[in-house]
Amino acid sequence: MSGHTDTYHEEPFWRKYIFSIDHKVIGIQYGITALVFLLFGFTLMMLMRWQLAYPEQPMPWFGWLFGEEGVMLPEVYNSLGAMHGTIMIFLGVVPLAVGAFGNYFVPLQIGAPDMAFPKLNMSSYWCYLAGGIVMMVGFFVPGGAANSGWTSYPPLSDIATTGQTVWLFGMVLLITSSLLGSVNTITTIVQLRAKGLTWMRLPFFVWTQFITGFLLLLAFPPLEAAGVLQLMDRLAGTSFFLPSGLVVSGELLDVSGGGSPLLWQHLFWFLAHPEVYVLILPAMGIVGEILANNTRKPLWGYKSIVYASSFLGFMSFVVWAHHMFMTGMGSTISAFFQTTTMIISIPSVVILTAMFISLWGGSIRYNTAMLFALGFLPMFGIGGLTGLPLGIAASDIHLHDTYYVIGHFHYVVAPGTIFALFAGIYYWFPKMTGKVLNERLGKIHFWTSMIFINGIFMPMFIQGLAGVSRRLWDGGISYAHATDTFYLNEMMSTSAWLLGLAQIPFIINLIMSLKSGEKANDNHWEATTLEWTDAPSPPLPHRNFEIIPEVHRGPYEYSVPGSDKGFIPQSEA
C-alpha cells in the first residue's frame, strides 16, 4: 500500500470484488454469504417442521431427500436440528451483524479510510467462507452432518458419526475468523477515530460493535480449547469428556476414561453465553441508530445505554452456568449464577427502556427500517422477560429442555436480532448501493414476517409450559404430556412455511431495487452520522471520504432549536 498514497488505481476484477481488501467490499461479501446461509438454515427448519406437524408422513416435493419412502429418519432430524442452530448462529446472524454491518459501517461512522488491518480483514472473510464450506461438507460424509445438537454435548458427540469431526474443523475455522475480525474491529475503533470523535461522541452502533469485539475476542478461545479437546477425543482416542465405565448400546466403551462431560459444558457455555450478547448487542446498536434517526430526536439516555451495554458485556462472562442448573450443581453455586443472571437483566432493561422513552414525543417516520426497529422492541422484550424464569434454578427445573426454551431464545434472536438486521438492511441499503429499497414491498415484508414469526414462537411457550421436550423428532406423538398441545404443531409449521414465503418480497426487493430502484442521495434519511453526511452513496472505494471529516458534536443532534435543517451533522463545526 505504500508508494501510492492518495492515488486510486483501477484494479483488476478479482482484486476489486473477490480478494478485495476494501472493507466495504468485504462487508458486502460477508452480507451476501450470511444471507444465503440464513436462508439455508431456515430451509432446514422448514423441513423439520414438516416432520413435527405430520410425523412419519412422506414429505411432498422434498421427500426424495430422505430416500425412497420420503420420510425423515430420526438421525436426519437430529442432523438438521444441529445444523440449523450452527448455521443460524455462527454462519448467519453473527457474520451478518458483525462481519457485514460492523465491517461496512464502523470505519464509515468513525471517519476512517478503512479497517486498521485490511489484509487481515480479507483473510477473516475467507476463513469464514472456508468454515462455512467445511460445515456444508458435513452433509456429504457417511452418517450425515453433525447430529449432536449445536451444543455438541459429549459423550454423545464424542461417539457420534464423522459429521461431528467435520463440524469441529468448521468451528475452528469460524472461531479463527471471528478472532481476526474482532482484533480488527477493536483496533479500528481505538486507533482510527476521526479527529474530535471522542468516546462519548461515538454512535451507539460503534459502541455495540466495540463491546461485541471484546466478547468475541475473549469468549471464543475457551470454545476453541474445548473444540481441540473434543477433536483429540475423536481422533487421538483421548477421553477428556468420557468418564470411566461408559456403556454405549449395552457395551462398555473401550477408552481410558477419567474425563468428564461436564468439562465440555462449562467450556462451551463460557463461550455461548457471551455469544448471546454477541447476537443481541449489534442488533441494539442498529435499532438505536434507526430510532434516533426516525424519531428525529436524540437517543434518550445515551450515556446510560453506553454504560449499560458495557456492563452487559462484562457480566455476560459470569452467568454461563445458568445453562447448567440441571447438571447436579449444588444450591450455593446455583444461587450465585441465579443472582448474576438477575443482575444482567438490569442493563438489558435499561437499554430497552431508554429506547422506548426515545419514542416519546417524537414525530415518528414510519418507513420500513423504522417498522422493523419498532418491531424489535416488543419482540426482544418478550424474549428477555421469558428468560427470567429460566434464570431461576427452581423454575428452570420444570422448563429446562422444553419448547419454552426454544420460544424464549428464538424471540431474542429471530424477531429480535434478525428483525434488527432487516431494519439495518433497509436503513443502510441506500448508502451501500446508492439505490433505495422499495417501501411497499418492504412493508409487505415487515407485516407478514411479524405475524407469522409470532405464529411460530408464541405457541412454543404453551407447549413448553405443558412440558413438551424440545428434542422429540415426532412432534410429541409418543409423548403423553404433549397430547393436549399437539394441535399447535400444525399451526407452528404452517406459520414457518408462510414466513418462508414472506421473505420472497424481500428477495425481489433486493434484486429489483438494485437494478431499477429509486436513486438515493448522499444523506437519504437526513441523518447526522458521518457515513451519511460526509461520504457519497456508495462511499468511495478504498478511502471512503474525499476529505477525512472532523467531528465537533455528539451523534444524535436532531431537532435542534434554531438550526435551519432541523438536525446538525456530527462534522458540522
Next chain:
Amino acid sequence: MEIPYNVEERQDTGMYNAKLGIWLFLASEVMLFGGLFSAYVFLRMGDITGTFASGSQELNVPLATFNTLVLITSSVTMIMSWVSLKLGDMKKFKMHLGSTLLLAGVFLVVKYFEYSAKFHHGIYPDTSTFFSIYFTLTGLHMIHILGGMVVIFYFLVPGSKMMKTEPERFTNRIETVGLYWHFVDLVWIFLFPVLYLL
C-alpha cells in the same frame, strides 16, 4: 490509500495499530491457554485414580529443564534483536534473530526426542487423562513455536528488505513478533511446572 497510525503512534492512545492488534491477539491466546489450564485443573481434581501424579513421574525433568532454559535464552536473543534494530545494527540484528530461530529449533528437537521416547514406551495420548492433556498442551505449544519460527524466518530472510525502505515499520514488526515470542515463552513457564513438576 494509507491507513493512519500504521507506523507512527497515535497521539492520544500512544500506540501504532499493530501494537494494539498483537496485544488483543495475545489476550485471546491467554483465554485459549486459560481454558486448557482450567481443563487441566478440572481433570486433575476429578482424578481419583492418581494418573496425574504417576504420569508426571514418567516425564523427563532434566530434558524439560534444559528446554526451559533454551526457550528463556531465545526470548533474550529475541529482545536483543529488537534492541539491535533500534541501534541500527543490522548485522547484530540478524545474528540475534538467527539465534532465536536456532534455539527454537533446538527446543523442537529436544521435544521430538521426548515424544519419541514416550511412544517407544507405549505411552500415547490415550494412555491416561494425564497424558491426554500433556500431549494436547505441549502439542498446541509446539504449534505456536512452529508458527513463530515461520514468522521469524520470514523477517530474517525475505522480510528484512523492508529495513531499507521503511526502517521504523520494520522495527515495529520485530517488536510485535517479539511480543508473540515472549508470550510463547510465558506459556511454557507455566506448562513446565504444571506438567513436569507437580
Next chain:
Amino acid sequence: MSGHSVEDIKKSVKVYIGVFASLAVLTVVTVAASYLDLGSGEAFFLAMIIASVKGTLVAGYFMHLFTERTTILAVLGLTFFFLLTIMFLPYIAFTDQAGV
C-alpha cells in the same frame, strides 16, 4: 515502552541480562523445590508462585508491560479477570454438587 534514545536502550540491555539471569536461577529453583518433600497443596502453591514471578518478569520487562500504555493494560486487566473466572470453573464443578 522504555525510552527511545541510544542511552536508554543501552541501559535497558543491562536490565534484560539481569532478567535473563533471574529467570535461569528461578528455573533451577523450581526444579529443586520439586524434590522437597512437600504436601501436594504446598508444592502446587510454591510452583505457581515461582512461575508467576517468572511470568511477571517476562511480561513486565521483555514485553514492556511495566511501562506500557494504559489502553493495553486495561485490555489485559479485563482479560486477566476473565482468566480468573475460567480458572474458577473447576471449583464450581467440584465443591458444591447436589446430593453430595
